Amino acid sequence: MKLSTRNNIAPTLHDRAYERLKSALMTSAFPPGHKVTIRGCADALGMSTTPIRTAINRLVTEGALEMPSSRTVRVPIPTIEHLQEVTQLRLLMEPMATKAAVLRIDEDTLQKLEDHQIQMASAAARSDFKKYLALNGAFHFTLYEASQMLVLCRIIETLWQQVGPYLYLLEPSMRGIEFHAEALRAIRSGDADAAAAAIHSDIRRAADHLMAMLAKEPAAATTEPAE
Amino acid sequence: MKLSTRNNIAPTLHDRAYERLKSALMTSAFPPGHKVTIRGCADALGMSTTPIRTAINRLVTEGALEMPSSRTVRVPIPTIEHLQEVTQLRLLMEPMATKAAVLRIDEDTLQKLEDHQIQMASAAARSDFKKYLALNGAFHFTLYEASQMLVLCRIIETLWQQVGPYLYLLEPSMRGIEFHAEALRAIRSGDADAAAAAIHSDIRRAADHLMAMLAKEPAAATTEPAE
DNA sequence: ATTTATTTTTTGTGGTCACAATTTATGATG
């Protein structure tokens, strides 16, 4: 999951701020609707407001944060329609990246995928949710980056960022790496279509689960009233 | 082509800077490789460096501008591989948006599409290249926005932004709205698949044309040496 | 004339501040 716009360039302060905020969002460290302020983050991360402002602005344009009014930035509040659209797009893009990746993947990357798979099982066993999410992301993105389709990978990344806030709903039932195993087998045997199908199923299953959770919980259980 | 992250909120200075820079990029006002500096734009647009910095940063993260080294930002230099990838993605996303749009489009929007079509023909007749490009974009995006798939529209927009610098290659031979006419007929008759196919052909044709031009001209004819 | 070393200029970054808009807290009134 290392996909900076500034390749092999010394990271600036706002790059670091961006990375830290993003990983917080992607492991649902903040509940939906949680307000994010420039000065608050600046204090928390121990830096000035300038780099934070840049990072927050970027996350807003990427859809990882929401700006409901001109002076409020918050963690997006889950919506069934939004989840459906993002899922539809993910089901299109990620199998595509998978297919391309299978054709170009090398042994090192395959090994890395298997490592992630093993560690993910261990994190699930320890009920370490944040670690589990991080490893799940690492698995998918090391696969996708093997496609060498940079534009596609960036798009997929923004899609993931948009579902980050939803993932807190998954915490109770953290499992489901059977499709990863299936994908790994298919990748090893060079079967691009089977690998794409496995990734498709993985996304589908997780999305259905989220959808069910979201239907039960009508945007409640957030710290804020949420408009 | 009005798709701000801050809907119906008073536009800030950096919003305006972003819009002006983007439209300049999308009508190939600057040649590929042209360097873009914060202070230069600030002087040109008559504002301070702060909003310009925000706008340029955003365009870099969206791929509309390139940052080859930590202190240089330039208009991206066309690459066959990049054009191929973006085209592949456009051929996937834009027909998808078209299909969804046909199911939801209303009479007003259809009327707007036909207006754009007529004006585009007139711009082509007058050899007004910038106007032609702007209207072409307006046609496609009023169609896509009718799909009401906001996430998809944002993705398509970033794809367009990435091919903006390539379009200067099209200036000599500016035409080809026959597929728009075909798409319009299909939309009117509610044939989503036919409309998607027409848009597909439109993208395919333009991309092939660009590819041919790019093959002829090996990244030359830019004002800068271009690495 | 060409390459290399050095100086000068340009450029992005990040810190701080004033300001206006907005949100939140407060208090009065019914």
Place this chain on the structure above:
DNA sequence: CATCATAAATTGTGACCACAAAAAATAAAT
């Protein structure tokens, strides 16, 4: 207890500046 007007605190925006890094220009040497 609820409602609304008012005041206080908070917040994003944009301007400006100092600084270091990088790029460009200049000078020196071969």
